[in-house]
Amino acid sequence: MIRILIADDHHLLLDGLSQALGRIPDFEVAGAAATVEALRTLAPDILPDVLLVDIEMPDGSGLSALRDLGAGHRAVIMTMHADDEHRNRARAVGARAFLSKATPLPDVAATIRAVHAGESLIDADDPDAILDRYREPSLGPDADSLTAREREILALLARGISGTADIADELYISHKTVKNHLASIYEKLRISDRTQAAVEAIRLGLGPS
Amino acid sequence: MIRILIADDHHLLLDGLSQALGRIPDFEVAGAAATVEALRTLAPDILPDVLLVDIEMPDGSGLSALRDLGAGHRAVIMTMHADDEHRNRARAVGARAFLSKATPLPDVAATIRAVHAGESLIDADDPDAILDRYREPSLGPDADSLTAREREILALLARGISGTADIADELYISHKTVKNHLASIYEKLRISDRTQAAVEAIRLGLGPS
């Protein structure tokens, strides 16, 4: 679970990005700041794993706040003005990555994972090559031991196909087999019934859409 | 269900906002355009109920696209430069509302609902008064008949509290009462067990966070 603090004065982006990143199973948005002031206050308090900060904010620059926070942070800078001037200033305050606001969401997620893992993308020769290594759909840590069939059943639960017979019909297998798969799902996710399984399935991103 | 088309060249905002609005039960993001070109192509195709468009895009102005699309659309303009100059130009192409990108998400949602209902906020005397009328937490149409207690139980289900006894303990009531509430939930939402109820609860926005 990567704990993130987002700072951006545009609420539209701040709120949207918070929800979008929060939906990704291995991310947790630990805080959101709309001002540099809030960033300075929140960061030492919640100690996020990765900072995602905008440069331009009405009450100052996100970069100055980063400098003051010291070298202990792992920060991703995002800005509308993705030029070398800004990039150099970001590098100077110890930022690990530098993104334009035109970057697609999956790339941002991969960047955050890379920075969390200790990579520095801001002066990398081939940033895309690094990003590709962190691009996994990344279900939660609990989910990696699930088999394909088990995920399939979880996906059905997340769609509201809850009866054993309904699941069996959907997959063209015996209802006994469905119950076997469910039992191993319960064990792996440390839960005890299909309602909790449906909740977990949705949380893990196995739901529709 | 309000069908929305979003246009913004900043993918970070486009992706984040799409997911955030899509999570709101009465909204459906029918399309997302990162260019004016895409906006022109998509709008006549998917015929959204409300357009949410940025002014500044690299291949032109969102306003000119709106003008070309004719008067049949209901559009909300969002921009970083929320000055009178831009507001007047937005009004001139028939936009119904004009928002800064610093607007918080709930206000954006309320604005979209207002515009969908036929309101025009761009030259309203007291826009906040109008917004307040569209600010309902707005659960889905199925959910409006649910009582407070029923929603409380749905919220517990969405958190994975699935056993009748667990729910009863949480609410300090008899397990019989829990089953009665569940029965009326099943009837109102036209479902038949608590797993489907948990899925619906999450879809309706009753989940955690």
Place this chain on the structure above:
DNA sequence: GTCACCATGGGTCGGGCGACCTATTGGCGT
């Protein structure tokens, strides 16, 4: 004041569900 509705609590009954166990088949790695 009456009526509708909600929250509360209770009872019965049948079927579905979860826990536990065994077993066969097929693929994959070494």
Place this chain on the structure above:
DNA sequence: ACGCCAATAGGTCGCCCGACCCATGGTGAC
């Protein structure tokens, strides 16, 4: 060739769940 594991299927058992009844008190509408 051997072992491991996923996927398949079957069985039993006890309990929980959902369907269908009923009753009471409180609250708000008209």
